[in-house]
Amino acid sequence: MTQPTQPTPQDSDLPLDMIIFGGVGDLAMRKLLPALYMAYLHGNLPSATRILSTGRQDYDRQAYLDHVETNSRGFIAEANFNAKTWDGFLQLLEYVKLDVQAAPAFDALAQASRDGAQRVFYLSTAPSLFTTICEKLAAAGLVDARARVVLEKPLGQDLASAVEINEAVGAHFAESQIYRIDHYLGKETVQNLMVLRFGNSILEPLWRAPNISSVQITVAEEVGVGSRAGFYDGTGAMRDMVQNHLLQLLCIVAMEPPTSLAPDAVRDEKLKVLHSLRRMGLADIARDTVRGQYKHGASGNQEVPGYLEEKNVPAGSKTETFVALRAYVDTWRWSKVPFYLRTGKRMTRQSSKIVIEFANPPFPLFPGSQEGVANRLVIELQPEEAIKLQIMAKQPGSGMEMQQVALNLDLQSAFQQRRAEAYERLLIDVVRGRLTHFMRRDELEAAWAWADPIIEGWKTLDEKPHGYAAGSWGPAESFALLARDGFSWVE
Numbered sequence: 001m002t003q004p005t006q007p008t009p010q011d012s013d014l015p016l017d018m019i020i021f022g023g024v025g026d027l028a029m030r031k032l033l034p035a036l037y038m039a040y041l042h043g044n045l046p047s048a049t050r051i052l053s054t055g056r057q058d059y060d061r062q063a064y065l066d067h068v069e070t071n072s073r074g075f076i077a078e079a080n081f082n083a084k085t086w087d088g089f090l091q092l093l094e095y096v097k098l099d100v101q102a103a104p105a106f107d108a109l110a111q112a113s114r115d116g117a118q119r120v121f122y123l124s125t126a127p128s129l130f131t132t133i134c135e136k137l138a139a140a141g142l143v144d145a146r147a148r149v150v151l152e153k154p155l156g157q158d159l160a161s162a163v164e165i166n167e168a169v170g171a172h173f174a175e176s177q178i179y180r181i182d183h184y185l186g187k188e189t190v191q192n193l194m195v196l197r198f199g200n201s202i203l204e205p206l207w208r209a210p211n212i213s214s215v216q217i218t219v220a221e222e223v224g225v226g227s228r229a230g231f232y233d234g235t236g237a238m239r240d241m242v243q244n245h246l247l248q249l250l251c252i253v254a255m256e257p258p259t260s261l262a263p264d265a266v267r268d269e270k271l272k273v274l275h276s277l278r279r280m281g282l283a284d285i286a287r288d289t290v291r292g293q294y295k296h297g298a299s300g301n302q303e304v305p306g307y308l309e310e311k312n313v314p315a316g317s318k319t320e321t322f323v324a325l326r327a328y329v330d331t332w333r334w335s336k337v338p339f340y341l342r343t344g345k346r347m348t349r350q351s352s353k354i355v356i357e358f359a360n361p362p363f364p365l366f367p368g369s370q371e372g373v374a375n376r377l378v379i380e381l382q383p384e385e386a387i388k389l390q391i392m393a394k395q396p397g398s399g400m401e402m403q404q405v406a407l408n409l410d411l412q413s414a415f416q417q418r419r420a421e422a423y424e425r426l427l428i429d430v431v432r433g434r435l436t437h438f439m440r441r442d443e444l445e446a447a448w449a450w451a452d453p454i455i456e457g458w459k460t461l462d463e464k465p466h467g468y469a470a471g472s473w474g475p476a477e478s479f480a481l482l483a484r485d486g487f488s489w490v491e
Contacts, residue, residue: 014146015048016431017117019109021100021133022124023053024064027152029071031183032124035423037076037089042418044428052112054098064095100129106140113142120430122150127161131168138172150179150430153244154235158455159448166441179430180439184219184245184352186422186429189385191437193252193354194266196379196387203377204257206358208333213374214487215339216355217249220347222299224470225321229312237291237323241343243451247274248439250339253354254329263435267443274446278328285457290466290477292322294346297470304346304470320465321345324478325454326485340482342489346470352381355490366400378406378490385419386410 018036020028039045053064073086096112113119119142123130130151137143149169156162169178184190197207206212219241225232232240251270258265280288295306307313307321322344329339356377376390389407394400420428429437466475473479473491482488 014046014116014118015050015114016046017050017052017113017119018122018431019052019054019113019119020122020124021054021098021129023095024055024057024059024067025124027124028053029068030075031423032122032427033068033072034075035421035427037086038080038420038424039428039431040089040092041080041082041085045431046118049092050094050114050117051092052094052096052109054096054100054109056097056099058097059095061093061095065090065093068093100125100133100136103136106136106142110140110142118431119144119147120150121147122152124152127151127155127165130165134169134172143172147173148177148179148430148433149173150181152181154239155180155244155444156448157235157239159445159452162444162448166445170441175441176435178441179426179435180441180444181426182244182248182439183422183426184381185248185437186424186426187381187385188419188425189379189381189387190249190252192387193379197252198257209335209337210359212337212356213359214337214357214485215250215253216353216357216487216490217246217253217339217341218351218353218355218489219245219249219343220349220351220473221343221345222347222350224294224299224304224346225307225310225313229310232321233313233317233319236319237321237343237345238451238455242323242325242341243447244439246341246343247277247447247450249354250327250329250341251443253356254331254334254339256333261436263438264440266436267440271440271443271446273329274443274450276329276331276334277450278330279450280454280457282457282460285454286461288326288481289454289458290322290324290475290481291320291458291463292324292344292468292475292478293317293319293465294321294344294470295467297346297472299346299471306470307346318464320458322347322465322468322474322478324474324481326481338485338487340487340489342474342478344468344474348471348473348491350383351491353490354379354381357487357490366402376490384410 020032022028036045036051040049059067068090094112096109098106098109121137123133125133134149151169156165197203251273254273255269256272258269293307296309297304308315308317324340324342327339327341328334328337358375360374375392378388378390380386380388387409390404391407392402393405395403426437466477468475473489479489
């Protein structure tokens with residue numbers, strides 16, 4: 001077995017071989033190649049870069065370029081498309097026919113990759129193939145001290161499978177060579193949350209109990225499962241979204257100030273949050289979690305089928321397409337502050353946001369005007385990127401009636417610089433060896449250790465998910481979850 005070695009600092013003059021496993025697939029076409037094109041357009045790739053895409057299809061190079069032209073070019077915004085630059089980008093692309101499971105060795109790939117190149121392996125495949133790919137890469141002599149490997153989610157179905165994947169990849173790559181990607185951590189507003197928290201003295205003294213009364217994190221999707229039904233039915237919203245995206249957002253909101261911006265300093269603090277998440281017993285799961293499944297309804301002014309009517313969904317499936325839950329971080333900073341997490345498919349609209357709700361003043365100086373309102377910091381992640389501080393102001397006219405108004409920072413208009421998409425930013429981080437916005441092994445395993453008992457508890461309770469109409473904000477039970485604490489979802 002090849003043992004991992006500690007990577008050496010990257011020489012910026014080294015040629016780069018970006019090797020994409022699953023290079024013909026949907027993720028490569030929609031996200032990875034457009035992101036790499038944007039990085040190339042703006043001069044953020046080494047001058048001697050090649051992109052080697054692997055796949056089982058019997059393509060020659062021209063057939064692969066035709067596939068890219070048909071399936072990837074449309075995901076580049078017209079404002080960013082330049083025909084000459086696109087032609088230059090296509091010159092970087094090579095295709096290597098490779099069936100990971102069938103090929104006894106990676107000889108063809110070893111011949112295609114350049115000696116002495118900085119190799120980045122992007123594993124855009126099923127996690128079940130990660131072990132085989134890493135073993136064959138090592139056997140072919142393609143893994144050296146400079147090599148890096150990017151792992152797409154989902155990283156396992158539970159803690160045991162995540163540990164197995166980590167062990168298999170870690171047998172050939174040092175932890176500092178492994179980039180577990182979560183594209184939410186590449187969003188500008190998510191990264192800006194660190195600056196918002198730790199770069200502004202006005203907020204830090206308030207960022208704790210009892211000044212904060214609750215935290216909401218919502219990741220709502222307008223789309224259904226579509227062509228992913230075969231994968232999704234064995235996964236569900238808890239594994240697909242909560243265990244990774246939402247918990248990572250929770251960590252950034254709840255973490256203590258790191259000692260520096262060094263990758264391990266930041267990730268150490270996130271790990272402490274995951275260890276501080278209160279574990280749920282069966283009674284907690286029954287009371288504090290809501291599972292939902294979308295039914296027939298309307299989305300985007302069109303009728304859409306319910307989940308059980310989607311192609312490749314088994315009859316009577318109990319897979320959840322919606323999760324809402326109440327969690328607690330058991331630290332002094334967050335004592336008794338509820339964190340409400342919510343995610344779902346076929347909801348009213350696409351919306352990802354974090355809502356920090358501050359406690360009301362201890363004495364109601366303006367009777368009758370305080371009820372039902374609060375100061376809130378709303379951090380919108382998508383589709384818009386904005387930060388809004390909702391405060392109370394006097395209504396014009398006689399008397400002292402109050403009204404909630406928002407101080408709005410539109411990040412897109414506040415800065416003239418171009419805002420890179422999440423995958424572009426994270427791929428550049430990989431090339432430059434920046435690990436801060438990638439999950440460390442112990443983070444991943446701690447997240448699974450918290451999520452697993454909830455998933456197992458649902459199996460024990462054996463209840464059907466609550467139905468909700470497509471195009472709605474989810475089942476009524478999710479609103480009741482907050483209402484009993486005196487809160488409501490911020491839409």
